Amino acid sequence: MSRGGSLGRILLAEDDPRDVELTLEALGRHHLLNKVDIVSDGEQALDYLYRRGAHANRPGGLPVVILLDLRMPKVDGLDVLRQVKADPQLQVIPVVVLTASREESDVISSYNLGTNAYVVKPINFGEFLQAVAELGAFWALLNEPPPEGFSALQPPT
Secondary structure, three states: OEEOOOOOOEEEEOOOHHHHHHHHHHHHHOOOOOOEEEEOOHHHHHHHHHOOHHHOOOOOOOOOEEEEOOOOOOOOHHHHHHHHHHOOOOOOOOEEEEEOOOOHHHHHHHHHHOOOEEEEOOOOHHHHHHHHHHHHHHHHHHOOOOOOOOOOOOOOO
Protein backbone atom coordinates (compact mmCIF):
# COMPACT_ATOMS: atom_id res chain seq x y z
CA MET A 1 0.00 0.00 0.00
CA SER A 2 1.30 3.49 -0.71
CA ARG A 3 0.25 7.11 -1.00
CA GLY A 4 1.29 9.47 -3.83
CA GLY A 5 3.90 12.19 -4.14
CA SER A 6 7.12 12.90 -6.03
CA LEU A 7 9.50 13.50 -3.14
CA GLY A 8 11.52 10.85 -1.31
CA ARG A 9 9.59 7.94 0.15
CA ILE A 10 8.64 7.47 3.78
CA LEU A 11 8.50 3.88 5.00
CA LEU A 12 5.82 3.38 7.65
CA ALA A 13 6.20 0.06 9.49
CA GLU A 14 3.02 -0.22 11.56
CA ASP A 15 0.71 -3.15 12.22
CA ASP A 16 -2.25 -1.23 13.68
CA PRO A 17 -4.55 -0.07 10.83
CA ARG A 18 -5.91 2.79 12.99
CA ASP A 19 -2.41 4.15 13.59
CA VAL A 20 -1.66 3.84 9.87
CA GLU A 21 -4.76 5.89 9.02
CA LEU A 22 -3.96 8.49 11.69
CA THR A 23 -0.39 8.79 10.44
CA LEU A 24 -1.52 9.23 6.83
CA GLU A 25 -4.10 11.79 7.91
CA ALA A 26 -1.51 13.74 9.89
CA LEU A 27 0.91 13.81 6.95
CA GLY A 28 -1.89 14.77 4.56
CA ARG A 29 -3.22 17.56 6.77
CA HIS A 30 0.20 19.14 6.72
CA HIS A 31 0.50 18.79 2.94
CA LEU A 32 3.48 16.47 2.94
CA LEU A 33 3.50 15.04 -0.55
CA ASN A 34 6.03 12.30 0.07
CA LYS A 35 4.96 8.85 -1.01
CA VAL A 36 4.27 6.73 2.05
CA ASP A 37 4.94 3.02 1.64
CA ILE A 38 3.28 0.95 4.34
CA VAL A 39 4.29 -2.43 5.70
CA SER A 40 2.48 -4.19 8.52
CA ASP A 41 5.25 -6.28 10.07
CA GLY A 42 8.99 -6.30 10.51
CA GLU A 43 9.58 -9.02 7.94
CA GLN A 44 7.84 -6.89 5.29
CA ALA A 45 9.91 -3.88 6.37
CA LEU A 46 13.13 -5.80 5.76
CA ASP A 47 11.82 -7.19 2.47
CA TYR A 48 11.01 -3.62 1.41
CA LEU A 49 14.45 -2.31 2.36
CA TYR A 50 16.27 -5.18 0.66
CA ARG A 51 13.90 -5.19 -2.35
CA ARG A 52 13.00 -8.85 -2.03
CA GLY A 53 9.81 -10.91 -1.90
CA ALA A 54 6.69 -8.84 -2.58
CA HIS A 55 8.88 -5.71 -2.74
CA ALA A 56 11.45 -7.02 -5.24
CA ASN A 57 10.12 -4.73 -7.97
CA ARG A 58 9.64 -1.58 -5.95
CA PRO A 59 11.42 1.51 -7.28
CA GLY A 60 15.05 1.79 -6.20
CA GLY A 61 16.42 4.19 -3.66
CA LEU A 62 16.18 4.40 0.08
CA PRO A 63 13.35 5.96 2.03
CA VAL A 64 14.05 9.43 3.45
CA VAL A 65 12.90 8.17 6.86
CA ILE A 66 11.53 5.01 8.46
CA LEU A 67 8.70 5.44 10.97
CA LEU A 68 9.01 2.22 12.95
CA ASP A 69 6.66 0.67 15.47
CA LEU A 70 8.33 -1.64 17.98
CA ARG A 71 5.56 -4.17 18.62
CA MET A 72 5.00 -5.87 15.27
CA PRO A 73 4.42 -9.45 14.20
CA LYS A 74 7.03 -11.77 12.63
CA VAL A 75 10.05 -9.51 13.25
CA ASP A 76 9.76 -6.85 15.94
CA GLY A 77 10.86 -3.25 15.50
CA LEU A 78 14.02 -3.63 17.57
CA ASP A 79 15.20 -6.44 15.29
CA VAL A 80 14.43 -4.32 12.21
CA LEU A 81 16.34 -1.40 13.76
CA ARG A 82 19.27 -3.70 14.62
CA GLN A 83 19.51 -4.96 11.02
CA VAL A 84 19.11 -1.51 9.45
CA LYS A 85 21.81 0.09 11.59
CA ALA A 86 24.19 -2.85 11.11
CA ASP A 87 24.01 -2.62 7.31
CA PRO A 88 26.38 0.00 5.80
CA GLN A 89 23.97 0.57 2.90
CA LEU A 90 20.93 1.13 5.13
CA GLN A 91 22.38 2.68 8.28
CA VAL A 92 22.22 6.17 6.78
CA ILE A 93 18.39 6.06 6.73
CA PRO A 94 16.97 8.03 9.66
CA VAL A 95 14.82 5.76 11.82
CA VAL A 96 12.17 7.24 14.08
CA VAL A 97 10.71 4.78 16.55
CA LEU A 98 7.03 5.68 16.77
CA THR A 99 5.54 3.46 19.43
CA ALA A 100 3.12 3.23 22.33
CA SER A 101 5.85 1.81 24.56
CA ARG A 102 7.14 3.99 27.37
CA GLU A 103 9.24 1.13 28.77
CA GLU A 104 12.69 2.36 29.69
CA SER A 105 14.25 -0.82 28.32
CA ASP A 106 12.72 -0.12 24.88
CA VAL A 107 13.98 3.47 24.90
CA ILE A 108 17.49 2.40 25.93
CA SER A 109 17.59 -0.49 23.45
CA SER A 110 16.39 1.73 20.63
CA TYR A 111 19.06 4.36 21.23
CA ASN A 112 21.76 1.71 21.74
CA LEU A 113 20.82 0.27 18.35
CA GLY A 114 21.05 3.69 16.67
CA THR A 115 17.56 5.15 16.40
CA ASN A 116 17.52 8.81 15.44
CA ALA A 117 14.47 9.59 17.58
CA TYR A 118 12.10 7.82 19.94
CA VAL A 119 8.55 9.15 20.00
CA VAL A 120 5.79 7.77 22.20
CA LYS A 121 2.47 7.90 20.37
CA PRO A 122 0.25 10.41 22.15
CA ILE A 123 -3.14 9.07 23.18
CA ASN A 124 -4.85 12.37 22.31
CA PHE A 125 -5.90 12.50 18.64
CA GLY A 126 -4.82 16.11 18.12
CA GLU A 127 -1.45 15.56 19.78
CA PHE A 128 -0.88 12.45 17.64
CA LEU A 129 -1.62 14.39 14.43
CA GLN A 130 0.72 17.20 15.47
CA ALA A 131 3.55 14.86 16.50
CA VAL A 132 3.45 12.90 13.23
CA ALA A 133 3.19 16.04 11.13
CA GLU A 134 6.25 17.55 12.82
CA LEU A 135 8.20 14.30 12.41
CA GLY A 136 7.26 14.06 8.76
CA ALA A 137 8.11 17.68 8.04
CA PHE A 138 11.52 17.46 9.69
CA TRP A 139 12.71 14.13 8.32
CA ALA A 140 11.08 14.31 4.89
CA LEU A 141 11.57 18.00 4.09
CA LEU A 142 14.22 19.61 6.29
CA ASN A 143 16.76 16.86 6.88
CA GLU A 144 19.39 16.62 4.12
CA PRO A 145 19.95 12.92 3.32
CA PRO A 146 23.30 11.59 2.11
CA PRO A 147 23.75 11.37 -1.67
CA GLU A 148 22.39 8.36 -3.55
CA GLY A 149 24.81 5.45 -3.34
CA PHE A 150 26.51 6.75 -0.19
CA SER A 151 27.90 4.02 2.03
CA ALA A 152 29.04 4.53 5.59
CA LEU A 153 32.07 2.39 4.74
CA GLN A 154 33.29 4.67 1.95
CA PRO A 155 35.89 7.20 3.07
CA PRO A 156 35.20 10.80 2.00
CA THR A 157 36.98 11.84 -1.18
